[in-house]
Amino acid sequence: MSTRKYEQRLRADAAEETRRRILAAVYERLCQAPTEPVSIEQVAKMAGVSRSTVYLVFGSRAGLFDALGDDLRGRGGFDRAADVTVETDARKGLSASIRASVPIFAEHREVLRVLYSMAQLDPDAVGGAVQRMADSRSAGMAWHARRLAEQDQLRPDVTVDEAAHLLWTLCGFETFDQLYTGRALPVDAVADLMVAIVERVVCA
Amino acid sequence: MSTRKYEQRLRADAAEETRRRILAAVYERLCQAPTEPVSIEQVAKMAGVSRSTVYLVFGSRAGLFDALGDDLRGRGGFDRAADVTVETDARKGLSASIRASVPIFAEHREVLRVLYSMAQLDPDAVGGAVQRMADSRSAGMAWHARRLAEQDQLRPDVTVDEAAHLLWTLCGFETFDQLYTGRALPVDAVADLMVAIVERVVCA
Numbered sequence: 001m002s003t004r005k006y007e008q009r010l011r012a013d014a015a016e017e018t019r020r021r022i023l024a025a026v027y028e029r030l031c032q033a034p035t036e037p038v039s040i041e042q043v044a045k046m047a048g049v050s051r052s053t054v055y056l057v058f059g060s061r062a063g064l065f066d067a068l069g070d071d072l073r074g075r076g077g078f079d080r081a082a083d084v085t086v087e088t089d090a091r092k093g094l095s096a097s098i099r100a101s102v103p104i105f106a107e108h109r110e111v112l113r114v115l116y117s118m119a120q121l122d123p124d125a126v127g128g129a130v131q132r133m134a135d136s137r138s139a140g141m142a143w144h145a146r147r148l149a150e151q152d153q154l155r156p157d158v159t160v161d162e163a164a165h166l167l168w169t170l171c172g173f174e175t176f177d178q179l180y181t182g183r184a185l186p187v188d189a190v191a192d193l194m195v196a197i198v199e200r201v202v203c204a
Numbered sequence: 205m206s207t208r209k210y211e212q213r214l215r216a217d218a219a220e221e222t223r224r225r226i227l228a229a230v231y232e233r234l235c236q237a238p239t240e241p242v243s244i245e246q247v248a249k250m251a252g253v254s255r256s257t258v259y260l261v262f263g264s265r266a267g268l269f270d271a272l273g274d275d276l277r278g279r280g281g282f283d284r285a286a287d288v289t290v291e292t293d294a295r296k297g298l299s300a301s302i303r304a305s306v307p308i309f310a311e312h313r314e315v316l317r318v319l320y321s322m323a324q325l326d327p328d329a330v331g332g333a334v335q336r337m338a339d340s341r342s343a344g345m346a347w348h349a350r351r352l353a354e355q356d357q358l359r360p361d362v363t364v365d366e367a368a369h370l371l372w373t374l375c376g377f378e379t380f381d382q383l384y385t386g387r388a389l390p391v392d393a394v395a396d397l398m399v400a401i402v403e404r405v406v407c408a
Contacts, residue, residue: 034325113324120321121238169382178373200404
């Protein structure tokens with residue numbers, strides 16, 4: 001590696017390390033004081049960087065929360081989620097996707113609970129990140145619904161649109177958390193129940 | 205009516221009127237500033253009573269939120285809920301109970317959303333009222349689950365305990381709100397979908 005390339009690499013590593021430190025600070029901050037609005041000032045202080053560095057790295061408050069959302073989805077289950085796309089059977093693909101997301105929900109339950117609840121009280125508090133996560137999930141669920149229909153695996157009394165509404169509602173964090181926290185069930189039992197719910201409600 | 209009885213009646217009416225004014229103030233306060241902790245001082249001021257009157261009428265902060273919870277359930281659907289208990293068929297009784305609760309959820313969606321989300325961030329913020337509502341709902345759902353089993357209306361692959369977990373999760377405010385707010389569906393469509401979900405997931 002040339003000296004110049006090596007220096008570029010070092011700078012990239014340092015930037016990634018700063019990025020991770022800031023994300024870890026928001027994560028910690030949300031878990032520690034769930035009822036308080038997140039201040040960028042405070043996050044910067046916890047991460048040992050300046051306020052302007054946070055804006056430089058993430059562009060905006062919304063950008064910071066979006067990055068946290070992406071990070072949460074990616075960290076827990078990138079490889080597991082990848083399995084889903086190679087599954088060509090619509091019904092099995094849907095189950096695999098639920099079984100991939102449940103451990104991510106469980107691993108990051110505390111911070112996800114805060115993000116979702118804060119967003120319900122004040123969407124801007126978490127920079128609209130939860131709304132964008134919901135939109136992206138909505139597209140994913142519509143895709144599953146269409147695929148089930150194409151493979152004749154949709155219940156005859158359920159339309160593709162209804163299936164998209166039902167999948168979005170039944171495969172999400174709220175249903176997970178009702179079973180996991182509300183009923184104190186273990187992760188595996190929650191995954192089994194969520195797969196059973198979805199198969200009974202939308203699958204032929 | 206004797207003068208003494210008449211005076212007692214007037215005092216009772218005045219007490220009820222004070223009680224209602226305080227409950228209306230908490231309701232309004234929760235809708236107006238969903239992210240702020242509720243101060244009894246402020247509620248008293250809005251209701252035009254002293255702080256000590258609030259404690260005199262409701263006993264405690266927890267008592268105030270419990271009364272609000274009872275009021276929300278009672279106001280919207282006392283008569284409708286009563287219909288459920290006369291229905292002797294377990295499956296029809298369960299559907300009737302869902303169809304009775306959905307309009308109550310919709311009518312008071314805003315304040316229920318705040319109560320549930322606040323409770324998730326800090327259970328004490330709403331005096332533990334949401335936890336007690338959840339406990340009471342839990343008993344109700346266990347009763348429906350047992351009744352379905354007794355009348356051989358439970359799916360053969362679902363135990364009574366599982367049915368109680370599933371009913372608690374699928375008939376509650378969170379599932380309602382995912383469909384009603386998250387998917388922007390009309391009340392009637394939400395009720396139809398919730399009945400369909402529950403019948404497919406737990407009923408034979």
